[in-house]
Amino acid sequence: MHTPSARQRHIATKSVAARAYAAGSAGVLVAMLLSGCGALPAAPNRPVSYDFGPGPTSYTATDRRAPLPPIALADVEATGLVEGSTAVQYRLAYADAQQLRPYTLARWTQPPVQLVQQALRTQLGQRRPVLQDADAAAQARDTARGGKLPAVLRIELEEFSHVFTAPTDSTGLLRLRATLVDPTPAGETLLGQRVFIVQKPAPTPDAAGGTRALAAAARQVAEEVDEWVGAVVR
Incomplete structure:
Protein backbone atom coordinates (compact mmCIF):
# COMPACT_ATOMS: atom_id res chain seq x y z
CA MET A 1 0.00 0.00 0.00
CA PRO A 41 -29.24 52.75 13.88
CA ALA A 42 -32.89 53.08 14.80
CA ALA A 43 -35.32 54.44 12.23
CA PRO A 44 -35.47 58.23 12.37
CA ASN A 45 -38.26 59.76 14.43
CA ARG A 46 -41.20 61.20 12.55
CA PRO A 47 -41.82 64.96 12.61
CA VAL A 48 -44.28 66.16 15.22
CA SER A 49 -47.12 68.31 13.90
CA TYR A 50 -48.38 71.38 15.74
CA ASP A 51 -51.27 73.82 15.33
CA PHE A 52 -52.77 76.63 17.43
CA GLY A 53 -55.01 74.37 19.49
CA PRO A 54 -58.79 73.84 19.38
CA GLY A 55 -59.68 77.52 19.67
CA PRO A 56 -62.56 78.87 21.76
CA THR A 57 -64.95 76.24 23.06
CA SER A 58 -67.65 78.67 24.22
CA TYR A 59 -68.69 82.30 23.81
CA THR A 60 -68.46 84.88 26.55
CA ALA A 61 -70.98 87.59 27.41
CA THR A 62 -68.97 90.18 25.49
CA ASP A 63 -69.46 88.13 22.32
CA ARG A 64 -73.21 88.73 22.52
CA ARG A 65 -72.99 92.48 22.09
CA ALA A 66 -74.57 94.14 19.04
CA PRO A 67 -72.99 92.77 15.85
CA LEU A 68 -70.53 94.93 13.91
CA PRO A 69 -70.50 95.60 10.17
CA PRO A 70 -69.15 92.74 8.02
CA ILE A 71 -65.56 92.70 6.84
CA ALA A 72 -63.74 90.85 4.09
CA LEU A 73 -60.54 89.08 5.11
CA ALA A 74 -58.19 88.66 2.18
CA ASP A 75 -55.80 85.73 2.06
CA VAL A 76 -52.89 86.34 4.40
CA GLU A 77 -49.62 86.85 2.56
CA ALA A 78 -46.12 86.01 3.79
CA THR A 79 -43.37 88.45 2.92
CA GLY A 80 -40.67 86.81 5.03
CA LEU A 81 -41.59 83.11 4.85
CA VAL A 82 -41.12 80.41 2.24
CA GLU A 83 -44.43 80.01 0.44
CA GLY A 84 -46.23 76.82 1.37
CA SER A 85 -43.63 75.76 3.96
CA THR A 86 -44.86 74.14 7.17
CA ALA A 87 -41.46 74.12 8.90
CA VAL A 88 -41.22 75.50 12.44
CA GLN A 89 -38.51 78.15 12.19
CA TYR A 90 -36.16 79.47 14.86
CA ARG A 91 -33.38 82.03 15.21
CA LEU A 92 -30.35 82.06 17.48
CA ALA A 93 -30.31 85.79 18.16
CA TYR A 94 -27.32 85.45 20.48
CA ALA A 95 -25.23 83.83 17.71
CA ASP A 96 -26.58 84.82 14.28
CA ALA A 97 -29.96 86.55 14.29
CA GLN A 98 -30.00 86.78 10.49
CA GLN A 99 -30.10 83.02 9.98
CA LEU A 100 -33.53 81.42 9.98
CA ARG A 101 -33.29 77.70 10.76
CA PRO A 102 -35.93 74.96 10.55
CA TYR A 103 -36.51 72.42 13.30
CA THR A 104 -35.73 68.99 11.85
CA LEU A 105 -38.59 67.08 13.50
CA ALA A 106 -41.27 69.74 13.92
CA ARG A 107 -43.92 70.86 11.45
CA TRP A 108 -47.05 73.00 11.44
CA THR A 109 -50.17 71.21 10.28
CA GLN A 110 -50.65 74.02 7.73
CA PRO A 111 -48.47 76.86 6.45
CA PRO A 112 -48.30 79.61 9.12
CA VAL A 113 -50.21 82.06 6.92
CA GLN A 114 -53.21 79.73 6.98
CA LEU A 115 -53.02 79.21 10.72
CA VAL A 116 -52.78 82.96 11.34
CA GLN A 117 -55.68 83.59 8.96
CA GLN A 118 -57.82 81.08 10.84
CA ALA A 119 -56.96 82.74 14.15
CA LEU A 120 -57.97 86.12 12.73
CA ARG A 121 -61.18 84.74 11.23
CA THR A 122 -62.14 83.12 14.54
CA GLN A 123 -61.57 86.32 16.51
CA LEU A 124 -63.13 88.73 14.00
CA GLY A 125 -66.11 86.45 13.49
CA GLN A 126 -67.23 86.60 17.10
CA ARG A 127 -69.08 89.88 16.49
CA ARG A 128 -69.20 90.39 12.74
CA PRO A 129 -69.69 88.44 9.50
CA VAL A 130 -66.32 87.66 7.94
CA LEU A 131 -66.39 87.09 4.21
CA GLN A 132 -64.14 84.50 2.67
CA ASP A 133 -61.86 86.82 0.73
CA ALA A 134 -61.66 90.09 -1.16
CA ASP A 135 -63.32 88.58 -4.23
CA ALA A 136 -66.40 87.67 -2.23
CA ALA A 137 -66.41 91.14 -0.73
CA ALA A 138 -66.45 92.71 -4.16
CA GLN A 139 -69.73 90.92 -4.89
CA ALA A 140 -71.45 91.05 -1.50
CA ARG A 141 -73.72 93.85 -0.38
CA ASP A 142 -74.76 94.62 3.14
CA THR A 143 -78.32 95.93 3.05
CA ALA A 144 -78.00 97.21 6.63
CA ARG A 145 -75.36 99.66 5.42
CA GLY A 146 -77.27 100.85 2.38
CA GLY A 147 -75.57 98.51 -0.05
CA LYS A 148 -72.06 99.68 0.82
CA LEU A 149 -69.28 97.21 0.12
CA PRO A 150 -67.57 95.81 3.23
CA ALA A 151 -64.11 97.02 4.09
CA VAL A 152 -61.28 94.68 3.15
CA LEU A 153 -58.60 93.64 5.64
CA ARG A 154 -55.24 92.60 4.17
CA ILE A 155 -52.54 90.97 6.27
CA GLU A 156 -48.84 90.54 5.52
CA LEU A 157 -47.04 88.12 7.85
CA GLU A 158 -43.49 89.43 8.16
CA GLU A 159 -42.02 87.33 10.99
CA PHE A 160 -43.15 84.12 12.61
CA SER A 161 -40.31 82.40 14.43
CA HIS A 162 -39.00 81.02 17.71
CA VAL A 163 -36.26 83.45 18.74
CA PHE A 164 -33.53 82.46 21.22
CA THR A 165 -31.91 85.36 23.06
CA ALA A 166 -29.88 82.78 25.04
CA PRO A 167 -29.66 78.97 24.93
CA THR A 168 -32.39 78.68 27.58
CA ASP A 169 -34.27 81.97 27.03
CA SER A 170 -36.59 82.30 24.03
CA THR A 171 -39.82 83.83 22.76
CA GLY A 172 -42.31 83.32 19.98
CA LEU A 173 -42.14 86.39 17.74
CA LEU A 174 -44.98 87.36 15.41
CA ARG A 175 -44.94 90.53 13.31
CA LEU A 176 -47.57 91.42 10.75
CA ARG A 177 -48.76 94.43 8.79
CA ALA A 178 -52.51 95.04 8.62
CA THR A 179 -54.09 97.25 5.98
CA LEU A 180 -57.74 98.29 5.84
CA VAL A 181 -59.21 99.58 2.60
CA ASP A 182 -62.67 100.73 1.57
CA PRO A 183 -63.57 99.43 -1.92
CA THR A 184 -65.52 101.87 -4.08
CA PRO A 185 -66.50 101.88 -7.75
CA ALA A 186 -63.71 104.40 -8.33
CA GLY A 187 -61.08 102.30 -6.54
CA GLU A 188 -59.87 101.61 -3.03
CA THR A 189 -59.59 104.18 -0.28
CA LEU A 190 -57.06 103.56 2.47
CA LEU A 191 -58.72 103.46 5.87
CA GLY A 192 -55.68 102.64 7.94
CA GLN A 193 -52.51 100.62 8.24
CA ARG A 194 -50.67 99.34 11.29
CA VAL A 195 -47.82 97.01 12.20
CA PHE A 196 -48.47 94.60 15.07
CA ILE A 197 -45.59 92.97 16.98
CA VAL A 198 -46.23 90.39 19.66
CA GLN A 199 -43.70 88.32 21.62
CA LYS A 200 -44.64 85.55 24.02
CA PRO A 201 -42.17 83.69 26.26
CA ALA A 202 -41.58 80.05 25.35
CA PRO A 203 -42.14 77.68 28.31
CA THR A 204 -39.35 75.36 27.09
CA PRO A 205 -36.32 75.97 24.82
CA ASP A 206 -37.42 73.56 22.09
CA ALA A 207 -39.91 73.16 19.26
CA ALA A 208 -42.76 72.30 21.62
CA GLY A 209 -42.17 75.46 23.65
CA GLY A 210 -41.70 77.59 20.56
CA THR A 211 -44.94 76.48 18.94
CA ARG A 212 -46.86 77.14 22.17
CA ALA A 213 -45.41 80.64 22.34
CA LEU A 214 -46.23 81.35 18.69
CA ALA A 215 -49.79 80.08 19.13
CA ALA A 216 -50.23 82.44 22.09
CA ALA A 217 -48.76 85.30 20.05
CA ALA A 218 -51.20 84.58 17.21
CA ARG A 219 -54.17 84.67 19.57
CA GLN A 220 -53.05 87.98 21.06
CA VAL A 221 -52.38 89.60 17.71
CA ALA A 222 -55.81 88.49 16.50
CA GLU A 223 -57.38 90.25 19.48
CA GLU A 224 -55.36 93.41 18.83
CA VAL A 225 -56.25 93.44 15.13
CA ASP A 226 -59.91 92.91 16.01
CA GLU A 227 -59.85 95.87 18.39
CA TRP A 228 -58.11 98.06 15.81
CA VAL A 229 -60.58 97.10 13.05
CA GLY A 230 -63.48 97.90 15.37
CA ALA A 231 -62.08 101.38 15.99
CA VAL A 232 -61.52 102.08 12.27
CA VAL A 233 -64.56 100.49 10.64
CA ARG A 234 -67.81 101.78 12.11
Whole structure:
Protein backbone atom coordinates (compact mmCIF):
# COMPACT_ATOMS: atom_id res chain seq x y z
CA MET A 1 0.00 0.00 0.00
CA HIS A 2 1.27 3.43 -0.95
CA THR A 3 2.20 5.56 2.07
CA PRO A 4 1.88 9.39 1.71
CA SER A 5 5.16 11.16 1.81
CA ALA A 6 5.97 13.73 4.47
CA ARG A 7 5.39 16.52 1.95
CA GLN A 8 1.94 15.19 0.98
CA ARG A 9 0.98 14.86 4.66
CA HIS A 10 2.08 18.46 5.23
CA ILE A 11 0.02 19.75 2.28
CA ALA A 12 -3.04 17.79 3.45
CA THR A 13 -2.72 19.15 6.95
CA LYS A 14 -2.53 22.73 5.64
CA SER A 15 -5.62 22.16 3.46
CA VAL A 16 -7.62 20.87 6.41
CA ALA A 17 -6.46 23.78 8.54
CA ALA A 18 -7.39 26.27 5.83
CA ARG A 19 -10.90 24.81 5.52
CA ALA A 20 -11.33 24.88 9.24
CA TYR A 21 -10.15 28.50 9.43
CA ALA A 22 -12.53 29.52 6.62
CA ALA A 23 -15.44 27.81 8.34
CA GLY A 24 -14.54 29.39 11.65
CA SER A 25 -14.23 32.83 10.08
CA ALA A 26 -17.61 32.49 8.42
CA GLY A 27 -19.13 31.50 11.75
CA VAL A 28 -17.58 34.47 13.49
CA LEU A 29 -18.85 36.77 10.75
CA VAL A 30 -22.39 35.43 11.05
CA ALA A 31 -22.22 35.79 14.82
CA MET A 32 -21.00 39.34 14.49
CA LEU A 33 -23.83 40.18 12.08
CA LEU A 34 -26.45 38.62 14.32
CA SER A 35 -25.14 40.27 17.46
CA GLY A 36 -24.84 43.58 15.64
CA CYS A 37 -28.48 43.70 14.57
CA GLY A 38 -29.38 45.31 17.87
CA ALA A 39 -26.71 47.95 17.33
CA LEU A 40 -28.02 49.11 13.96
CA PRO A 41 -29.24 52.75 13.88
CA ALA A 42 -32.89 53.08 14.80
CA ALA A 43 -35.32 54.44 12.23
CA PRO A 44 -35.47 58.23 12.37
CA ASN A 45 -38.26 59.76 14.43
CA ARG A 46 -41.20 61.20 12.55
CA PRO A 47 -41.82 64.96 12.61
CA VAL A 48 -44.28 66.16 15.22
CA SER A 49 -47.12 68.31 13.90
CA TYR A 50 -48.38 71.38 15.74
CA ASP A 51 -51.27 73.82 15.33
CA PHE A 52 -52.77 76.63 17.43
CA GLY A 53 -55.01 74.37 19.49
CA PRO A 54 -58.79 73.84 19.38
CA GLY A 55 -59.68 77.52 19.67
CA PRO A 56 -62.56 78.87 21.76
CA THR A 57 -64.95 76.24 23.06
CA SER A 58 -67.65 78.67 24.22
CA TYR A 59 -68.69 82.30 23.81
CA THR A 60 -68.46 84.88 26.55
CA ALA A 61 -70.98 87.59 27.41
CA THR A 62 -68.97 90.18 25.49
CA ASP A 63 -69.46 88.13 22.32
CA ARG A 64 -73.21 88.73 22.52
CA ARG A 65 -72.99 92.48 22.09
CA ALA A 66 -74.57 94.14 19.04
CA PRO A 67 -72.99 92.77 15.85
CA LEU A 68 -70.53 94.93 13.91
CA PRO A 69 -70.50 95.60 10.17
CA PRO A 70 -69.15 92.74 8.02
CA ILE A 71 -65.56 92.70 6.84
CA ALA A 72 -63.74 90.85 4.09
CA LEU A 73 -60.54 89.08 5.11
CA ALA A 74 -58.19 88.66 2.18
CA ASP A 75 -55.80 85.73 2.06
CA VAL A 76 -52.89 86.34 4.40
CA GLU A 77 -49.62 86.85 2.56
CA ALA A 78 -46.12 86.01 3.79
CA THR A 79 -43.37 88.45 2.92
CA GLY A 80 -40.67 86.81 5.03
CA LEU A 81 -41.59 83.11 4.85
CA VAL A 82 -41.12 80.41 2.24
CA GLU A 83 -44.43 80.01 0.44
CA GLY A 84 -46.23 76.82 1.37
CA SER A 85 -43.63 75.76 3.96
CA THR A 86 -44.86 74.14 7.17
CA ALA A 87 -41.46 74.12 8.90
CA VAL A 88 -41.22 75.50 12.44
CA GLN A 89 -38.51 78.15 12.19
CA TYR A 90 -36.16 79.47 14.86
CA ARG A 91 -33.38 82.03 15.21
CA LEU A 92 -30.35 82.06 17.48
CA ALA A 93 -30.31 85.79 18.16
CA TYR A 94 -27.32 85.45 20.48
CA ALA A 95 -25.23 83.83 17.71
CA ASP A 96 -26.58 84.82 14.28
CA ALA A 97 -29.96 86.55 14.29
CA GLN A 98 -30.00 86.78 10.49
CA GLN A 99 -30.10 83.02 9.98
CA LEU A 100 -33.53 81.42 9.98
CA ARG A 101 -33.29 77.70 10.76
CA PRO A 102 -35.93 74.96 10.55
CA TYR A 103 -36.51 72.42 13.30
CA THR A 104 -35.73 68.99 11.85
CA LEU A 105 -38.59 67.08 13.50
CA ALA A 106 -41.27 69.74 13.92
CA ARG A 107 -43.92 70.86 11.45
CA TRP A 108 -47.05 73.00 11.44
CA THR A 109 -50.17 71.21 10.28
CA GLN A 110 -50.65 74.02 7.73
CA PRO A 111 -48.47 76.86 6.45
CA PRO A 112 -48.30 79.61 9.12
CA VAL A 113 -50.21 82.06 6.92
CA GLN A 114 -53.21 79.73 6.98
CA LEU A 115 -53.02 79.21 10.72
CA VAL A 116 -52.78 82.96 11.34
CA GLN A 117 -55.68 83.59 8.96
CA GLN A 118 -57.82 81.08 10.84
CA ALA A 119 -56.96 82.74 14.15
CA LEU A 120 -57.97 86.12 12.73
CA ARG A 121 -61.18 84.74 11.23
CA THR A 122 -62.14 83.12 14.54
CA GLN A 123 -61.57 86.32 16.51
CA LEU A 124 -63.13 88.73 14.00
CA GLY A 125 -66.11 86.45 13.49
CA GLN A 126 -67.23 86.60 17.10
CA ARG A 127 -69.08 89.88 16.49
CA ARG A 128 -69.20 90.39 12.74
CA PRO A 129 -69.69 88.44 9.50
CA VAL A 130 -66.32 87.66 7.94
CA LEU A 131 -66.39 87.09 4.21
CA GLN A 132 -64.14 84.50 2.67
CA ASP A 133 -61.86 86.82 0.73
CA ALA A 134 -61.66 90.09 -1.16
CA ASP A 135 -63.32 88.58 -4.23
CA ALA A 136 -66.40 87.67 -2.23
CA ALA A 137 -66.41 91.14 -0.73
CA ALA A 138 -66.45 92.71 -4.16
CA GLN A 139 -69.73 90.92 -4.89
CA ALA A 140 -71.45 91.05 -1.50
CA ARG A 141 -73.72 93.85 -0.38
CA ASP A 142 -74.76 94.62 3.14
CA THR A 143 -78.32 95.93 3.05
CA ALA A 144 -78.00 97.21 6.63
CA ARG A 145 -75.36 99.66 5.42
CA GLY A 146 -77.27 100.85 2.38
CA GLY A 147 -75.57 98.51 -0.05
CA LYS A 148 -72.06 99.68 0.82
CA LEU A 149 -69.28 97.21 0.12
CA PRO A 150 -67.57 95.81 3.23
CA ALA A 151 -64.11 97.02 4.09
CA VAL A 152 -61.28 94.68 3.15
CA LEU A 153 -58.60 93.64 5.64
CA ARG A 154 -55.24 92.60 4.17
CA ILE A 155 -52.54 90.97 6.27
CA GLU A 156 -48.84 90.54 5.52
CA LEU A 157 -47.04 88.12 7.85
CA GLU A 158 -43.49 89.43 8.16
CA GLU A 159 -42.02 87.33 10.99
CA PHE A 160 -43.15 84.12 12.61
CA SER A 161 -40.31 82.40 14.43
CA HIS A 162 -39.00 81.02 17.71
CA VAL A 163 -36.26 83.45 18.74
CA PHE A 164 -33.53 82.46 21.22
CA THR A 165 -31.91 85.36 23.06
CA ALA A 166 -29.88 82.78 25.04
CA PRO A 167 -29.66 78.97 24.93
CA THR A 168 -32.39 78.68 27.58
CA ASP A 169 -34.27 81.97 27.03
CA SER A 170 -36.59 82.30 24.03
CA THR A 171 -39.82 83.83 22.76
CA GLY A 172 -42.31 83.32 19.98
CA LEU A 173 -42.14 86.39 17.74
CA LEU A 174 -44.98 87.36 15.41
CA ARG A 175 -44.94 90.53 13.31
CA LEU A 176 -47.57 91.42 10.75
CA ARG A 177 -48.76 94.43 8.79
CA ALA A 178 -52.51 95.04 8.62
CA THR A 179 -54.09 97.25 5.98
CA LEU A 180 -57.74 98.29 5.84
CA VAL A 181 -59.21 99.58 2.60
CA ASP A 182 -62.67 100.73 1.57
CA PRO A 183 -63.57 99.43 -1.92
CA THR A 184 -65.52 101.87 -4.08
CA PRO A 185 -66.50 101.88 -7.75
CA ALA A 186 -63.71 104.40 -8.33
CA GLY A 187 -61.08 102.30 -6.54
CA GLU A 188 -59.87 101.61 -3.03
CA THR A 189 -59.59 104.18 -0.28
CA LEU A 190 -57.06 103.56 2.47
CA LEU A 191 -58.72 103.46 5.87
CA GLY A 192 -55.68 102.64 7.94
CA GLN A 193 -52.51 100.62 8.24
CA ARG A 194 -50.67 99.34 11.29
CA VAL A 195 -47.82 97.01 12.20
CA PHE A 196 -48.47 94.60 15.07
CA ILE A 197 -45.59 92.97 16.98
CA VAL A 198 -46.23 90.39 19.66
CA GLN A 199 -43.70 88.32 21.62
CA LYS A 200 -44.64 85.55 24.02
CA PRO A 201 -42.17 83.69 26.26
CA ALA A 202 -41.58 80.05 25.35
CA PRO A 203 -42.14 77.68 28.31
CA THR A 204 -39.35 75.36 27.09
CA PRO A 205 -36.32 75.97 24.82
CA ASP A 206 -37.42 73.56 22.09
CA ALA A 207 -39.91 73.16 19.26
CA ALA A 208 -42.76 72.30 21.62
CA GLY A 209 -42.17 75.46 23.65
CA GLY A 210 -41.70 77.59 20.56
CA THR A 211 -44.94 76.48 18.94
CA ARG A 212 -46.86 77.14 22.17
CA ALA A 213 -45.41 80.64 22.34
CA LEU A 214 -46.23 81.35 18.69
CA ALA A 215 -49.79 80.08 19.13
CA ALA A 216 -50.23 82.44 22.09
CA ALA A 217 -48.76 85.30 20.05
CA ALA A 218 -51.20 84.58 17.21
CA ARG A 219 -54.17 84.67 19.57
CA GLN A 220 -53.05 87.98 21.06
CA VAL A 221 -52.38 89.60 17.71
CA ALA A 222 -55.81 88.49 16.50
CA GLU A 223 -57.38 90.25 19.48
CA GLU A 224 -55.36 93.41 18.83
CA VAL A 225 -56.25 93.44 15.13
CA ASP A 226 -59.91 92.91 16.01
CA GLU A 227 -59.85 95.87 18.39
CA TRP A 228 -58.11 98.06 15.81
CA VAL A 229 -60.58 97.10 13.05
CA GLY A 230 -63.48 97.90 15.37
CA ALA A 231 -62.08 101.38 15.99
CA VAL A 232 -61.52 102.08 12.27
CA VAL A 233 -64.56 100.49 10.64
CA ARG A 234 -67.81 101.78 12.11
